[in-house]
Amino acid sequence: MKRNTIYLPVFCIALCMILICMPVLAEGGGGGWGVGDGSGTGGGRNTDLTSIWTELSSIKFILGGIAALSGLILLKTIKINRNIRTLLMCAVFVLFGVLVIMHQPSPLRAVVDPVTALATGGAIALKKATMLAFIGGLSVIGAKLFCGWVCPFGALQEIVNRIPAPSGKKIKLPFKISNGIRISIFAISLVMVIATGRDLYTYYNILNPFELFDWHFELVLAVLVGAVLIASVFVYRPFCYLVCPVGLLTWLLEHVSIFRVRLDREKCNDCKKCILKSPCPAVKAIMDGDTLRPDCHACGICIDACPKDALEFGIWKKAKA
Ligand code: SF4
Numbered sequence: 001m002k003r004n005t006i007y008l009p010v011f012c013i014a015l016c017m018i019l020i021c022m023p024v025l026a027e028g029g030g031g032g033w034g035v036g037d038g039s040g041t042g043g044g045r046n047t048d049l050t051s052i053w054t055e056l057s058s059i060k061f062i063l064g065g066i067a068a069l070s071g072l073i074l075l076k077t078i079k080i081n082r083n084i085r086t087l088l089m090c091a092v093f094v095l096f097g098v099l100v101i102m103h104q105p106s107p108l109r110a111v112v113d114p115v116t117a118l119a120t121g122g123a124i125a126l127k128k129a130t131m132l133a134f135i136g137g138l139s140v141i142g143a144k145l146f147c148g149w150v151c152p153f154g155a156l157q158e159i160v161n162r163i164p165a166p167s168g169k170k171i172k173l174p175f176k177i178s179n180g181i182r183i184s185i186f187a188i189s190l191v192m193v194i195a196t197g198r199d200l201y202t203y204y205n206i207l208n209p210f211e212l213f214d215w216h217f218e219l220v221l222a223v224l225v226g227a228v229l230i231a232s233v234f235v236y237r238p239f240c241y242l243v244c245p246v247g248l249l250t251w252l253l254e255h256v257s258i259f260r261v262r263l264d265r266e267k268c269n270d271c272k273k274c275i276l277k278s279p280c281p282a283v284k285a286i287m288d289g290d291t292l293r294p295d296c297h298a299c300g301i302c303i304d305a306c307p308k309d310a311l312e313f314g315i316w317k318k319a320k321a
């Protein structure tokens, strides 16, 4: 086994364990999120299993879990073409972006605030820790089940990506570059946190599209989100691949996901229709059997594109060479 094939799963498993422990380690108090945390005391390490369960049984986690599970069932049972996928993304956007609050705390904040707490020794609020564990748990069950089936801003970018580009051609960014940018933003921001003691969210706050779902319309943010949506016409999910720390986390976790897109080499005739018809940069890496793969948002388009049924969303095992 190559060295990086060992280190990556070991790192991801360690990450999973930290995420699973997050709600148990969380501090009560909620940190000014405007909603109770189930503890009632507002301080001290008072989180117990009841308050974690109360948090997880709230409507947003129940609906989010149902959406992700439905996505998993659909991927296993039907072929999802781009029209069906777009309709499903409209439903996700309306349900989690407009009707149900999937942004208190926002997924972005649920990732960056615990990182700040870990870097500075501060407390982690139960609501953020539970959201983080929810995102991590779904991502471990199936690759990017949160980003691909629950996140309203991911859904919005996918919907906008259906608008034809003026040139008639969509752009697939080289993953090494997009991921390099995403990692650099995270690493530089983290260094700034350690150097200045400021919150990691200070830096990500500049472009947190989830604020708009909360009707926080600031001009700079609205302009930046507008730019992301214009870019989405040309590039599949640019915010996810280039900026989002949730995308970075779930990309790491998808390397240990139980369910992933996998290839049956015996059925594949190498026609490459899956690569041509898919919007993402992940299919080629799946075809090449790469250990380090670009983000797969579990959309199912490549599975639908394959005329030989060589791709499926199944329990992961490495394809034979
Ligand atoms: S990467 Fe971020 S914006 Fe994209 S789907 Fe995931 S949480 Fe949403």
Ligand code: SF4
Pocket (backbone or CB within 6 Å): 261, 278, 279, 280, 281, 282, 283, 286, 295, 296, 297, 298, 299, 300, 301, 302, 303
């Ligand atoms: S590899 Fe790409 S096309 Fe296939 S399910 Fe994942 S995101 Fe969709």
